[in-house]
Amino acid sequence: MSTNREIHLASRPQGWPTAENFRLVTTEVPTPGPGQIVVRNQFMSVDPYMRGRMNDVKSYVPPFQLDAPLDGGAIGEVVASEAEGIKPGDTVLHGLGWREYALLDAKAARKVDPSLAPVSAYLSVLGMTGLTAYAGLLDVAAMKPGETVFVSGAAGAVGSMVGQIAKLRGASRVIGSAGSAAKVERLKALGFDAAFDYHDGPVRESLKAAAPGGIDVYFDNVGSEHLEAAISALNLHGRVAICGMIAQYNSSEPPAAPRNLALVIGKRLTLRGFLVGDHGHLRDQFVQEMSGWLRDGRISYDETVVDGIENAPAAFLGVLRGENLGKMLVRV
Amino acid sequence: MSTNREIHLASRPQGWPTAENFRLVTTEVPTPGPGQIVVRNQFMSVDPYMRGRMNDVKSYVPPFQLDAPLDGGAIGEVVASEAEGIKPGDTVLHGLGWREYALLDAKAARKVDPSLAPVSAYLSVLGMTGLTAYAGLLDVAAMKPGETVFVSGAAGAVGSMVGQIAKLRGASRVIGSAGSAAKVERLKALGFDAAFDYHDGPVRESLKAAAPGGIDVYFDNVGSEHLEAAISALNLHGRVAICGMIAQYNSSEPPAAPRNLALVIGKRLTLRGFLVGDHGHLRDQFVQEMSGWLRDGRISYDETVVDGIENAPAAFLGVLRGENLGKMLVRV
Structure with a gap:
C-alpha cells in the first residue's frame, strides 16, 4: 500500500x-x-x-x-x-x-x-485515560478511604475509571451521572453505589437523593449545572478535581453556572483544574497498580x-x- | 451606670x-x-x-x-x-x-x-483581620517571592493588609482594586505597585493594564466580575484564596459570573475558600512577624x-x- x-x-x-x-x-x-x-x-x-x-x-x-x-x-x-x-x-x-x-x-x-x-x-485503561482518572482522583482531589465521591460523565472513558478506582481505594460511596438509562445500568454493573441519568431531573435533586450525606470529592468532566450541584452537595473541606467541562465546549454563550460559588468560603472547598501532563511522576505507580487490578479482574473497561x-x-x-x-x- | x-x-x-x-x-x-x-x-x-x-x-x-x-x-x-x-x-x-x-x-x-x-x-491589624490576610495569602494561596498578587477590596481592613504583607514577603508586584479615587491614592501610599477604581471601566481591562504579565495569586474579597477578571489574568498554576464575595451578599439573584471557569483546566488553577478559624496554628508566627513589622514602621493600618x-x-x-x-x- x-x-x-x-x-x-x-x-x-x-x-x-x-x-x-x-x-x-x-x-x-x-x-x-x-x-x-x-x-x-x-x-x-x-x-x-x-x-x-x-x-x-x-x-x-x-x-x-x-x-x-x-x-x-x-x-x-x-x-x-x-x-x-x-x-x-x-x-x-x-x-x-x-x-x-x-x-x-x-x-x-x-x-x-x-x-x-x-x-x-x-x-x-493503561494509558492517558487511566492516568487522568488516577491522578485527578488521588493526587488532585486527594481522595481518602471512607469518603463519598461523585463523578460526572461517569460512563465515559475517564469517568468509569474514576468510579472504579475510588471503590478500589476505599471510597465508602461512589455516585455517577450519565446521559442514558443504559449507561446508568452499566455504572451499576461496574460497582457504582448509585447512578442517575441527568436528563431525569435537576442534577441538584438527583445528586441530593443519591448522596443524602453529601459528597467529599467531585470529579468534574461536565461543568455548568453539574458543578453547581456538586458545590451544593459538597461537605466541609470538600475537593473538586476539574478535568473537563464538556457541557460548554460547544456553547457560543459562556455558561452562567455555577451560581453558588460563594459556598466555597463557608465550606472551605478547593476547586482545582488539572492536566494529566503535570502528573507524569505517577505513571509508574499507576501502571503497576492498574496492571494488578486488571490481572485480578477487579477493574473493567x-x-x-x-x-x-x-x-x-x-x-x-x-x-x-x-x-x-x-x-x-x-x-x- | x-x-x-x-x-x-x-x-x-x-x-x-x-x-x-x-x-x-x-x-x-x-x-x-x-x-x-x-x-x-x-x-x-x-x-x-x-x-x-x-x-x-x-x-x-x-x-x-x-x-x-x-x-x-x-x-x-x-x-x-x-x-x-x-x-x-x-x-x-x-x-x-x-x-x-x-x-x-x-x-x-x-x-x-x-x-x-x-x-x-x-x-x-493584630487580630482576626490581620491573621485572615496573613493566612489567606501565605497559607491558602501559598504566595512565593517574586510573584504578582492582585487583591480586591484592597482598601478594606483585610485587603490593605494583604497588599502590604505581600510586598514585605517579596512579591514582585502588588495590584489592588478599590471603590474610589481616594482609596486608590491611599493604596499607592501603602506601597501597592498599581491600583485602580473598579468603577472606572471593566475590571478585566483595568486588571490587564495593571498586570501586563498576568497575576499569580488573587486574594478575593469581592467575587463576581472581579473573580472573572482574575481567572482571565491568572498565569499557569495560579492560586485564588477566596475570603469573601461582598459583591453578592445583598443580591437577591445569584450571580452569573465568573463565566470563564473552564480556564481553570488549561491553566491548572486552584480556587480555595477559607475561614480564618482553620488557621489558628499560624497565630503565634503571625503575631510575632506582624509585631515586628509594626515596631519597625514597615506596615500601616x-x-x-x-x-x-x-x-x-x-x-x-x-x-x-x-x-x-x-x-x-x-x-x-
Whole structure:
C-alpha cells in the first residue's frame, strides 16, 4: 500500500462541529529521515478536549491548523525506521493520530509490549485515560478511604475509571451521572453505589437523593449545572478535581453556572483544574497498580470502536454527543 | 451606670439591610455567675460576613436570632469577675460585641496586654483581620517571592493588609482594586505597585493594564466580575484564596459570573475558600512577624471609627457600602 489517508481540519466549527469541518485527504506514505520512524497506526483516540483545539485561541495546547492533519494519541506498528533502538515490527505509542501512516522522530514514540495487553488498552485503561482518572482522583482531589465521591460523565472513558478506582481505594460511596438509562445500568454493573441519568431531573435533586450525606470529592468532566450541584452537595473541606467541562465546549454563550460559588468560603472547598501532563511522576505507580487490578479482574473497561480512518470525524462527533460507552477509539 | 444598651436584630433584611432591621434595646447591666465575667466593651468590630448571618439559612456560623442581640468580635475592660485568673481592670478580647456590657464565661475571653498596642489593634491589624490576610495569602494561596498578587477590596481592613504583607514577603508586584479615587491614592501610599477604581471601566481591562504579565495569586474579597477578571489574568498554576464575595451578599439573584471557569483546566488553577478559624496554628508566627513589622514602621493600618453603640447599625451598613478605609470599628 503506497497511499496514506489522513483527516484535515477544513474549517473551524462555530458551536457544534459538523462533518463539513473535516476533510479526508490522500497522500503518499512518507519515508523516514535520520532518527525518524514511520508507524502504521492501528488505533487512534478521539477525545472531548480536541474540540477546544479546533478554535483559533491561545490555550495550553496550540490550536489545530486549517488544511493540515489533526493529531492526538495513537498506537501502531513501526513499518520503517532510521532510528536506533526501534525496528520494524515494534509497537509504539505516539501523538500523531488522525492518519493511517505517521512520520515522526523516534524520540517522540514510546515502545510498548503488545503481549501484555491488547494494544488498544494503551490508549485507554493503561494509558492517558487511566492516568487522568488516577491522578485527578488521588493526587488532585486527594481522595481518602471512607469518603463519598461523585463523578460526572461517569460512563465515559475517564469517568468509569474514576468510579472504579475510588471503590478500589476505599471510597465508602461512589455516585455517577450519565446521559442514558443504559449507561446508568452499566455504572451499576461496574460497582457504582448509585447512578442517575441527568436528563431525569435537576442534577441538584438527583445528586441530593443519591448522596443524602453529601459528597467529599467531585470529579468534574461536565461543568455548568453539574458543578453547581456538586458545590451544593459538597461537605466541609470538600475537593473538586476539574478535568473537563464538556457541557460548554460547544456553547457560543459562556455558561452562567455555577451560581453558588460563594459556598466555597463557608465550606472551605478547593476547586482545582488539572492536566494529566503535570502528573507524569505517577505513571509508574499507576501502571503497576492498574496492571494488578486488571490481572485480578477487579477493574473493567469499556471501549467503543469505530472502524476506518474515514469515520474518525463521526467518532469524534459521537464522543461530544456522548454516544460512547467507555473509551472511543478508531481502528485505523 | 446600671443600664446596658445593645443592638437586636428586629427583622431579617431582604437584599440590602436598612436601619429598620435593627433595634436599640436598654437592659440591666448583668451580674456574673460562677466562672463568668462582665466586660465593658471599648471597641467592637463590624464585618461584611455578618450580613450572611442575618439570613435564616444554615451556614458555617449559626444565623443571628430575631429579637436578640447580635454578636461579633469586641474588646473591653473587665468590670466584674467570678472567675479565677481574670480580675476587674483586665483587658479581654471576646465574641460578644453589639452591646455595652457583655456577660460571658471567662473561658471564652482572651486576655491581652493593652500596653503593647492600642486596644483597637487587637480587633484589626493584630487580630482576626490581620491573621485572615496573613493566612489567606501565605497559607491558602501559598504566595512565593517574586510573584504578582492582585487583591480586591484592597482598601478594606483585610485587603490593605494583604497588599502590604505581600510586598514585605517579596512579591514582585502588588495590584489592588478599590471603590474610589481616594482609596486608590491611599493604596499607592501603602506601597501597592498599581491600583485602580473598579468603577472606572471593566475590571478585566483595568486588571490587564495593571498586570501586563498576568497575576499569580488573587486574594478575593469581592467575587463576581472581579473573580472573572482574575481567572482571565491568572498565569499557569495560579492560586485564588477566596475570603469573601461582598459583591453578592445583598443580591437577591445569584450571580452569573465568573463565566470563564473552564480556564481553570488549561491553566491548572486552584480556587480555595477559607475561614480564618482553620488557621489558628499560624497565630503565634503571625503575631510575632506582624509585631515586628509594626515596631519597625514597615506596615500601616487604617481604622475608621464610629462612636456610640447606637451608631453600630450605621457603621455596619457603611462597611457594606465601602465607606470605610481600613478596619471599621465602633467605639462603644
